[in-house]
Amino acid sequence: MPLSSSLFERSASAPPIPRGLPLVIALTGFTDAGSALSRTIEYLRDEIDPTPVAVFTNDVLLDYRARRPVVAFDQDHLADYRPPRLELSLGHDALGSPFLMLAGYEPDFAWEAFASAILALAEEFAVSTVTWVHAIPMPVPHTRPIGTTVSGTRRELTEAHSVWKPTTQVPATVGHLLEYRFAEGGAAVAGFVLLVPHYLGDTEYPASALAALDAITVATGLVFSGDSLRDENREYLEKVEEQVAGSEDLSRMVENLEERYDAYMAGSTQATPIIHTGDLPSADELAAELERFLANRPSGDDDRFGA
Template identity: 25%
Template sequence: MSEDINDPVTLSSLVASAPWDETVRPAIMIVAFEGWNDAGDAASEALRLIRRASGAKKIPGISDDDFYDYQFSRPQAHRTASGKRSIKWPTTHMYRAELEDSPVDLVLLRGVEPTYRWKAFISEILTRAEEENVQAVMALGALLADVPHTRPIQASVTSDDPAVRKALGVQESSYEGPTGILGVLAQVAEASGLPTLSIWSAVPHYVAQAPSPKAQLALLHRVEEFFPLTIDLEELTEDALAWERGVNELAKGDTDIAAYVHQLEQAQDETELPEATGEAIAREFERYLKRRSRPDSPDEPGGPEGR
């Protein structure tokens, strides 16, 4: 579906409306890093699904020179299909995709949070972003939080750019404290004139181990709100249901955990119930209509299920 004046404002339409005179199509860069910014691997795995859905192809990325302490970010040993031993080193990859019926491309950056020389690392990212005509940045992250696994996991959207907040109706971040590479990248990108949007999902801290499919779903639902991109979430939704059932079984076997989960449920319900709200219902309905309106939507008669 192409975007016109009657379509809701998305991040891609916002970027497309800005003046640019490059021969390379403008792009929005979505970034995620394994490590401190990525509880339950939710952000990096969400980016992997975006890459699959968009058909993004690998392009030259960021060098590995002197950015990693390999005793902290350990290389991983793998076996190839032929049984040959292979070592996978921590690194940062970039991919590019042309979104159908959109004037804006996607550039995806997925890597491991570096150990050293963060300023030089960010400088390399922004240099590559300029070469790819990146006009905005979206950062995906996940953090451990006091939230129950039995409730829908929320993903917050913030921006420090007043124009982005006004156009997209998102909030300014009020966070102060330790930050990771995403926070540094967002600040430096903003200072360099690149509008930046951050999406963070919450992961229940008592089930922090990967994977965290419900947190991935929260991130991907929000990503779909800002791009003309439909991601097949059927398998991930089934994984999220299975994950919740598994955690339920574990909680049943531990009375302390069960009582703690019940306490978190009460606290969240008391906070959200008064506003449970028209806004949340309207946002979900808008997302539903948006997915149905796309030609490749499985719910559409012309989509894969109707062909």
């Protein structure tokens, strides 16, 4: 579509930006298993209160009918209107180290123009590294750490942290395009794909956001406390474990996943491929089990679980 206005506006209140900062990219969109990115963005905005540097134009990049803004209705009047946000911001980690953060929705339109704008901003600020994260559902157990597939130009990260290295074709996100364009230009770029248990993919799984923060730490050295997410995750897992313990089918499924995962990670020649689903329940079946479980719980439980 033709661009009718600028892709972004610079914030007049932005402080001077040091050169050579890492750039962290977190965009929601096509894949966000476990709400990993939406929760990561929410956590970072609340925890570090980043200062906008460039605010991207919704009327150019956003399909409002596909992702409608939120309006608050208060008894007899509209009290608030909250459109989505896509911003390049300056933040500081728990130790005060500065970094640039591109966070918000994945653009619906003008991908090439958007990528060119991000590359130009990265060049302007001479960013040192580029790190982005997204999450996909995989038949892996919630009782094991969330693994990653790592791509990009930073071979040391790929060799150390990529547990699954497929050769395949997948629907692209704008994060893929950004990584591809940064790599073409010789930038130090790394993309982390979080492998989230497929039966928890449609829930808000706090461990997925924690894994996203861990991936950012591994790639940049930035430090985030994550305490609130860890507290949420403990409560979440208690509910999942209660459900699994009460269902023979779910217990057997988790044990099956654990055996396959452990064999795969050990490099056994007898290991069943990690993506083999065979006799496992489908994600839809497991989601239905979760919904039935939560529907039968007394009121007052954590409403975020399963939202």
